[in-house]
Amino acid sequence: MTDFTKQVLDIIKSIPHGKVMTYGQIAAVAGNPRGARQVSRILNSMSGSHQLPWHRVINSKGGISLTGEGGFVQTNMLISEGIEVQNKRVDLKKYLYQFD
Template identity: 60%
Template sequence: MLPFTERVVRIIKHIPPGTVMTYGQIARLAGSPRGARQVVRILHSMSEKHQLPWHRVVNSKGEIALKDPEAFHAQYTFLTDEGIIIGLNNRIDLKLYQFIPAEL
């Protein structure tokens, strides 16, 4: 596994229940400020293998970015089950729910 991928996996594994991080935030913390799309690919290909809490990752607007209705509903349900309130336009208030780690 490449170092960036290892860092992304480690960061995602440490997102606590009831909080979210953005793709771009994870990319920056992992050392690639412009690597948000790579974070998407890592989530898509490695979530099951590494048991990642994929549902805790949203876009920079605090929105669920998944277009597939089933996947969207699953992420919505997982987040609300953790106590996250999803507001108008299916947005999460990042000021309330965004996890900002001290260090990882």
């Protein structure tokens, strides 16, 4: 496992209940500002085995990128944490987590 992957996993695990981060934001904090797609791949392949709160990761516009059942599940999981979702979008000004 690369250092970038380890950092991405740690960052995602640190997103608190009721907050979200973007793919690009996670990539930048992990040291690769152009690695948003890599973050997506990590989420896709490692969410289950690392118990990642995958539903707290959204796109740079505050949108839920998943379609179909996955998007429905993600929306409901965010709502269950008190995050308002309207038209598959989250208000980043209100819910974005600033990783320290």
